[in-house]
Amino acid sequence: MAPYESDDSTTGATGTTAGEADDLRSGRRTAARYVVPVAVVGVAAATIGLVPALASSGDPDLPKITAQQLIDKIAQSHVEQLSGTVKITTDLGLPDLGGLESGLLSGATGSPGDGSSADPSAKLTELASGTHTLRVATDGPDRQKLSLLESAAEYSVIHDGKDVWGYDSKSNEVYHSTADDSAAKGDSREEPPVQATPKGLTEEALKSVDATTSVTVDGTMQVAGRDAYKLLVKPKQSGSTVGTISVAVDAKTGLPLKFTLTPAGGGAAVVDAGFTRISFAKPVASTFDFTPPKGAKVTEGDDHGQGRENKKSRDGSAKGDKGDKGAQGLEGFPGLSGLAGSEGSGDSKVIGEGWTSIAAFDSGGKSGLPTGSADGAAGAAGDLGGFLGSLGDKVTGKFGSGTVFSTRLVNALITDNGKVYVGAVTKGALVKAADADH
Template identity: 95%
Template sequence: MAPYESDDSTTGATGTTGGEADDLRSGRRTAARYVVPVAVVGVAAATIGLVPALASSGDPDLPKITAQQLIDRIAQSDVEQLSGTVKITTDLGLPDLGGLENGLLSGATGSAGDGSSADPSARLTELASGTHTLRVATDGPDRQKLSLLESAAEYSVIHDGKDVWGYDSKSNEVYHSTADDGAAKDDSREEPVPATPKGLTEEALKSVDDTTSVTVDGTMQVAGRDAYKLLVKPKQSGSTVGTISVAVDAKTGLPLKFTLTPASGGAAVVDAGFTRISFAKPAASTFDFTPPKGAKVTEDGDHGQGLESGKSRGDGARGDKGAQGLEGFPGLSGLAGSEGPGGAKVIGEGWTSIAAFDSGSKSGLPTGSADGAAGPAGDLGGFLGSLGDKVTGKFGSGTVFSTRLVNALITDDGKVYVGAVTKGALVKAADADH
């Protein structure tokens, strides 16, 4: 199918279209590792099935299209130049720990506690909760920029050729890495930044089978663009995912908005969409970056936690169909196929996939000390236990930690079961595994 051209008369864009740009994937494994994925649909959407359906009438009035045709249009979308603003809201229902949850997520993804505040692998964990505004720009596979706008401050990741920069204006710190040409050639189709509608959608549509209903559910407008609404629902029981709605640009096939609603109802777990978009070629100066005077510059590898170390943190999950989406969960990167104690395996399939592994701790929850002694450090297990629910089964007993989407069971003998599934599904998996 031929690429879909952008409608300049509608958008005011003058640029040409090519490969999807807002994904900021940089065409490089290096740049992709900078972003802590918040595509919290990974495990649940490990496999997607198709149920063709015609688009219902709606506003705007667009030609009818089947779900298969719309998914093909997404796959063939090749926008290379764009700029715009994305608003993303993430509500996992995490307990209010006074900011501690961001620190825990940062630690779980492997960022160094004493590293640079400009290190993207740590800073972008902020996208795992709350509402944020992102400014994105792309000009082909070698030039992208993503900025996280904050009150009186801004954090940016800039990829320009071989250079990848992270800059925190608040602390005036800079993080720098050089892209690997060899890796770029091998991984030219590396996953995009899942903080954008494009990245989130691709996480959800990685595989196709009969565990899911996919239909076209009318039309809508997003950021002034006419779009089809793709609706994804799990057929399996036991999943915490309710529905996934994707607004797909009618002209380019570019996902403009992604919304994931939990099976429990209420507000969306993830809602990310463009509020402004242009397909014009961004100014070359957009991607220029020189460390400001007086800025502290940290080179990749200074703390052993740079982009290349990201490979061991996140890439282990790739290649396993049943759990390929684990890298989309904050703190779960690399669990599938990891080389940790006991390795990891996948129980179930599709929306009810569960990653199971042995933590190596025979005493269940971590105590915070090597010998499990009592005291300030040894009380960690008790603190963590207070945040979860005790459960029992054929496997013995354990603690379930719940969010609105992802749940985890840690048994008293150190086994861990994680998935976008209900508490009952975790207990059932643990029973079958013991």
């Protein structure tokens, strides 16, 4: 299907001007490819018992559509040109550690230990909590920009052909890598992150749609001045921490405009990301231009996404030493990459299916959390272990004993013999899985 024709409509009274597009240039380029794999349609069609849940009520008044037709519409959406503003609020229920949680999340996602503050895999962990404003722009699969707007500062990810740039204005640091080689090999680690956009979040959610899922159309709504259908996704299984996922789908283009994930425990949404302004006009070419500022520290990424510092101020040609390989991610569990530990840890596996799937692996240590010691580094490890232990709940079972660390969505059980169980499931489900794995 050919790309959808550009549309000048926006949420404001006027279309996007050249000045607005220039303003977008200072924001971060979206990494979103705005295409859901067609395979999703086949999976959904084969596994969901869809009844004609029709969007026959609500405002605006749109033609009736079934859930399957709406999933097809998302999959067939080929919006290649857009710009806009996205507001994202994330409430995982993480404790307030004075910024330490960002560092912990950065480490968990496998970012380089000596890394740059401009490395997207580290910087965008800030989206794991609080409310943030993003500016996005895309012009086809090879040109995107996503910008995280901060007080008196800005962070941008720019993808332009082979080059992927990350720039942190606060520290004046730049991270550079290439996307083409790794993408050709099926490796997305050098591609800009996409999960922060409604499209990226929806794509991840639809990967979980199977026979354990209820999918319906729940009326219509307006988002950023656009008429949209509301797709509702719910787990059928008990034990999942996911309550409902609501996606506002643009009635004309099929592009997800808003994504909301509500936990099974109730309360505020865990993730709420939606466009507040959007235009389908072609962004000006200069939106995707980037040249490292004079004096900026530039870190070059190798083919595994690890960083090496460019010791020169910047001419683009200096090279540094490659970093050590980072921890391998857990495929199929977005946001949990790196939790399997470094080389030498046990193989990971998946226990269960659908929305109650649990990733299980051996951390490589045989004593669970770090324990106390007399002095030195071991003593520091013991202090850390005691601190981390105070944040979790002690549990016991046939597997022995361990500690469960909980958020409003993802929970993890670390047993005293070093095994780890992680999933968007309840504490009881983790203990049950550990018992069965004993």
